[in-house]
Amino acid sequence: MSRQQREQVDAAVRARPAGERTSVPQFRAEFRELMAKALVPGGIRTEETKLGGRRALLVEPAAGPGPGTILYFHGGAFVVGAPETALSQTGNLVTRTGFRALSLDYRLAPEQPYPAAADDCLSAYRDLLEQGVHPGSIVFAGDSAGGGLCVTTCLSARAAGLPLPAAVVLFSPWLDLTLTGESMVTRAAADPMFTPESLSGPGALYLAGQDPRNPLLSPAVSADFTGFPPLLIQVGTNEILLDDSTRAAVRARAAGADVILDVVAGVPHVFQCYSGMLDEADEALDRAGLFIGQRVSGRD
Template identity: 50%
Template sequence: MSREQRDALDATLRSAPRPETRPTPEEQRSGFAAAVTRPAPEGVVTRRTVLGGRPTLELEPAEASARGRLLYLHGGGYVIGSPDTHAGLVGELARRAGLHATSVDYRLAPEHPFPAAVDDGLAAYRELLASGTDPRDLVMAGDSAGGGLSIATLLAAREAGLPQPAAVVVFSPWADLTLAGGSIRSKEGADPIFTEADVRAYADLYVGAGDRAHPLASPVFADLAGLPPLLVQVGSNEVLLDDAVRLAGRAGADGVEVTLEVGPGLPHVFQHHYGRLDEADAALDRAARFLTAHLSAGRPGAAPLEPVH
């Protein structure tokens, strides 16, 4: 992998101007959209639909399997981001896995604080099952806050008596809104994007005076027993490193099949930088293989899905 690519990305991320006063949520949303939005990859068709009462973006690769389905929850601290800002990332994962993907435009804070996002994730998941999607043909993924939300959605589904999907992948999950992980402070200098204050501000907007240790807000404190096989990918140069490590540890302790990958010298959701960072492409390939392997494993005797690279 390329040290030059990692160094160049770190320098680029650090060069982003930091305002003297914290922008409003609306300003943050427009700035985030301008900075990170990448279009869906060539050969991936998109269309707008509704699922669970929320707008969604459907992404269908040209060589998508007839049966596999990916439900994706985007990142953004529960305050910013959308299916449009993540169309490139979701489309790349869907294309490499050969899966039809649905990216949910869940409600954002502060207009819609916790647990609105969890309610929307669960509603989308519930409707997929109710419409006839076999849970053995369904996988989930999410990044950052969407990673924590993916786990929270599956916890809510478990409590509702719904079956679990075949697998779940999370990129740099934000899984502890109490900010108890040591890396929140120890990695602040290494993280080119976030400070502890940044993360705390998002938690303030999402949970406010509520219980930040609630299992559906901070899945590191949840009983994860019964969740599907889990892949956690995180960079070593991010304040949320310990969220990922502790989530994987909690999952393992609760009997969940879990794989943790820590990318040395990599920033938050480094997978966004596919096509210009070798580690991002390799990580997306591994995530795609993980998802398709568990889709195949859910149906004994079924031919394995072939990821599209």
């Protein structure tokens, strides 16, 4: 692990602070430009498809997928992002597991605020089940807002009487739209990407007046994790969202869920997207791939 690598990544992120934007279209354009620089591994192929009535990107090993499906929800504060902006993360999970990934293009705020994204994610999972894909071969994975959607999709699936997936993998999940975690203050100086103010704007667009204490909006604050599949939560110490992960892990463990909380020192939000540039990113992806492979039943 290289201190120099961490410092270079930190400086690069600080050069593009997330709060300095004037409009949603500008935010989206800047995010696409930023994520286009993330390294995508070789040995994969992609194809557009549909899932739950929405566009999705199929990512699979060029040699053909093994018996598992990763349902991936991209990040972007519920306002920006697409399957293509998370291709580094999905591609790296695919190459490490040999499974296919389906990355969903869910609806975004402000055009389509809550519950549009949550509904799309549940519809995508329901579609997979209706296609005959065994839940024991499905893993939810996502980063940032997409990590939050992984948790809320489990909550909604449980409420609908659907079987839950084999496991859930969360990269720096945003799990508290009340923005009340202590790390919002204690990690403010360390976080090179976000301030509470830069998150409150997109959060308000997604909430559109809804109570953020709703478990489907702030599961780290109010959700019941009873019956959840095993969770792997990866987060960096330099994140104001650190306590989203730590509080969710506590709630999940209290409900009897199997939880691995993987906290990495000195790295920023969704540090896994720096694969090939940051040793900690590749090592974390290795751990995520191992976690997924150990928990998928082999039935598809």
